[in-house]
Amino acid sequence: MSTEAGIDEGRAAFREHRWTDAFRSYSGADRRGGLPAADLENLATAEILTGNTAAGLDTLTRAHEEYLVVGDVASAALCAGWLGMQHMFQGDSAQAGGWFARGQRLADELAKPNAVQGFLMVPAALGKLYAGDPAGALELFTQASELGRRFQEKDLSALGLLGTGQATLMLGQADEALSMFDEVMVAVTSGELSPIPSGIIYCAVIGNCQLAFDLERALQWTAALDRWCEARPDMVSFSGQCQHHRAELFKLHGAWAEAFEAAARAQELSAKGDPQALYGGYYEQGELQLLTGQLDAAEASFAQAARSGYEPQPGLALVVLARGDARRAQSMIRRAAGVADVATRRHLLPALVEIELAAGDTEAARLWAAELDSFARETPMPMVRAAAGQTDGAVRLAEGDPAGATASLRQAWRLWQQLGVPYEAARCRVLIGRACRDLGDEPSALLDFEAAHAELLELGAAPAAAWAASLMKADGRSATGGLTPREAEVIRLVASGKGNRAIAAELYLSEKTVARHLSNIFLKLGLSSRAAATSYAYEHGLAG
Known part of the structure; x- marks a missing residue:
């Protein structure tokens, strides 16, 4: 196949969202005779979307250099901006900062205003957002969105509007923010945007809807993201984040087995090339383990989630509370609330009330409950x-x-x-x-x-x-805590020191049936060992 034919096939596959086919065709053409800068960008996108992030960054660097060779400074600056964003997603702040600086230097060389200047405002605005300056972020995101509209650059307009909504939510104006999210999702679902901005917006909008307690919107957009990912089965980027959101919704609706599966899948996809799924995959798993009484496992999952750079709260404080240390849990959750933006603090409020009550500080609990009530009246x-x-x-x-x-x-x-x-x-x-x-x-x-x-x-x-x-x-x-008569017999025999085989012989049961009864006893009473069951039996008069 000629180089030209390979490029044509690569372009066709890219337009049809066949990322693996686009990668193969473009790669073959590249080996045979090289690719123009725009096609190198497409190849980089296909590599990143299929989880080959390191290769994608190398290819995008080549595209940047090729744009400089042909004198297209604006496109070279834009590539630099995207390289900075990708390194930021990977947690490589030094590389990200270097590429953002290069992109800004090139943008400054342009003789007249260009959309690329708006793109380079996005990472600066994100920096302000994550640093706790939503008002400063709002100003930059608004400017970026205006530049996108001025130059009819739809990706920029949408990313600017997304950021404007995020900053507005962090400033406490949930209704206004949710309207912005709906508007930006129109651009995504109508197919107006490039694939990477589309995935960024899908995942950010769902996360922010859940942060704003808008379960219905989160459910609708998660279903849409699920369909979007299913239509691109070879896509890794954003698929892990989709599984994270699925896990959260399954958990809320009581489908905990399915939630565990989705969280595990998010972790797998995170390792394969969707690093943004790291936090959600492990955090949701930790919450499920906490709910089912697996405290050590929950703590380990929250520690894994913390590797992402995001704080695993309120889950970690609730683990400490479940272990009986209400004062330490109180200190942890109060500190987290003290440094959080308005939207994140609202998300912490139910746990804040629970922990304050457990610590005996009813007055503090009333203040947090009043803040949540005020939010409910506004939204x-x-x-x-x-x-x-x-x-x-x-x-x-x-x-x-x-x-x-x-x-x-x-x-x-x-x-x-x-x-x-x-x-x-x-x-x-x-x-x-x-x-x-x-x-x-x-x-x-x-x-x-x-x-x-x-x-x-x-x-x-x-x-x-x-x-x-x-x-x-x-x-x-x-006094039996909801145990059946047979389960009460089993716990009595456990308390007498008998093992499963001896209990099975005495009650004319199989060892497998005894093990199942023990599992039910532990679940009903919130116990985790035979020693704890023995203590319970003596404390509640079941050991006689």
């Missing part, structure tokens, strides 16, 4: 209202106002049910049971505890199920 999305109602109810219980708590909690429970978030709905129902008990309605309290306990067991939420079980036995009706 009355169902998920914000549900979280605000649940935190308000929890604080009212601590303040000795069970009647007021009941009203807030029942509204929150209905919203969680409508949203399809079973874990929070069940936790909310436990709080409703506590309010009923404080009001002297023990039968209703037990109904709520028992219903929540069953729901939490079905999810596999061992610690929360144990919490519900401990409340069920408060009137003496259920």
